[in-house]
Amino acid sequence: MVKAEQQVALSRILLLLLGCHPLVNVLSNTEVDALYSLKTKVIDPYNVLETWEPNTVNPCKWFHVTCNNENSVTRIDLGHASLSGPLVPQLGQLSNLQYLELFDNNFSGEIPGVLGNLTNLVSLDLYSNNFNGVIPASLGHLSKLRILRLNNNSLSGSIPYSLTDITSLQVLDLSNNNLTGEVPSSGSFARFTPSSFANNTLLCGTLAAKPCLGAPAFSPLPPYAVAPTPMSS
Numbered sequence: 105m106v107k108a109e110q111q112v113a114l115s116r117i118l119l120l121l122l123g124c125h126p127l128v129n130v131l132s133n134t135e136v137d138a139l140y141s142l143k144t145k146v147i148d149p150y151n152v153l154e155t156w157e158p159n160t161v162n163p164c165k166w167f168h169v170t171c172n173n174e175n176s177v178t179r180i181d182l183g184h185a186s187l188s189g190p191l192v193p194q195l196g197q198l199s200n201l202q203y204l205e206l207f208d209n210n211f212s213g214e215i216p217g218v219l220g221n222l223t224n225l226v227s228l229d230l231y232s233n234n235f236n237g238v239i240p241a242s243l244g245h246l247s248k249l250r251i252l253r254l255n256n257n258s259l260s261g262s263i264p265y266s267l268t269d270i271t272s273l274q275v276l277d278l279s280n281n282n283l284t285g286e287v288p289s290s291g292s293f294a295r296f297t298p299s300s301f302a303n304n305t306l307l308c309g310t311l312a313a314k315p316c317l318g319a320p321a322f323s324p325l326p327p328y329a330v331a332p333t334p335m336s337s
């Protein structure tokens with residue numbers, strides 16, 4: 105009797121010690137934790153995140169997740185999955201992420217500024233959701249980004265000039281939001297047309313096909329300002 109109780113107590117102490125041991129913590133995986141924290145915030149009526157279980161060595165066998173040879177996440181493919189809820193800042197820890205495909209859902213809240221830490225991102229597709237707030241200027245750090253589609257949300261504020269620094273940018277769609285102010289036209293933005301910015305009624309500038317208030321480049325020279333013709337009477 106006493107022996108059994110002692111054994112139980114001993115095994116409890118052992119478990120407690122193991123739990124605190126640094127070697128046990130090695131088994132936890134930052135990327136599992138980051139993705140699982142997203143799952144805990146998201147409403148998932150069709151259970152597309154069913155395989156996302158917290159006690160896994162890595163997330164590489166989870167549906168909608170792709171890893172590289174080092175078992176680090178390179179893709180999240182959750183487009184058109186009827187998901188709603190916010191994005192979590194923990195996504196900023198997926199340092200090898202190249203494709204974040206979350207388009208055509210009902211994600212809401214702000215686009216987390218920490219996404220600017222994902223410097224391996226090639227494609228960021230958040231279009232057709234319910235995001236509000238501003239476009240984080242930190243996205244300008246995404247120097248490998250080729251595709252940035254944030255269209256069909258409720259984003260407001262101005263377009264950060266930092267985005268023009270992304271020289272690799274090939275596809276940009278910010279249309280159908282509530283953005284304001286002047287559309288930058290320098291840097292990588294030189295290769296885009298007004299369609300990238302359409303249906304943001306408060307945007308202005310060349311790429312918005314609408315002059316900014318008080319911008320001289322758009323107001324035609326008044327006829328009187330033309331140099332007087334020498335033969336005038």
Ligand SMILES: *[C@@H]1O[C@H](CO)[C@@H](O)[C@H](O)[C@H]1NC(C)=O
Binds near residue numbers: 188189210234
């Ligand atoms: C989208 O999410 C909002 C809350 O952010 C909710 O009110 C709305 O019903 C959702 N729409 C759909 C189609 O799920």
Ligand SMILES: *[C@@H]1O[C@H](CO)[C@@H](O)[C@H](O)[C@H]1NC(C)=O
Binds near residue numbers: 196217218220
């Ligand atoms: C991630 O981004 C935040 C703010 O955008 C910054 O403060 C932080 O240092 C970054 N972390 C890493 C690991 O780069």
Ligand SMILES: *[C@@H]1O[C@H](CO)[C@@H](O)[C@H](O)[C@H]1NC(C)=O
Binds near residue numbers: 231
């Ligand atoms: C975005 O919204 C516009 C205007 O409502 C609509 O015509 C267009 O089909 C939408 N695009 C996407 C990709 O949902």
Ligand SMILES: *[C@@H]1O[C@H](CO)[C@@H](O)[C@H](O)[C@H]1NC(C)=O
Binds near residue numbers: 260261282284
């Ligand atoms: C769009 O933004 C303007 C100015 O920031 C604001 O007054 C307006 O209510 C917004 N519209 C929508 C539909 O969010």
Ligand SMILES: *[C@@H]1O[C@H](CO)[C@@H](O)[C@H](O)[C@H]1NC(C)=O
Binds near residue numbers: 279280302303
């Ligand atoms: C702008 O909005 C209108 C009506 O909401 C839609 O028909 C049109 O396709 C939109 N334009 C773009 C470029 O999304």
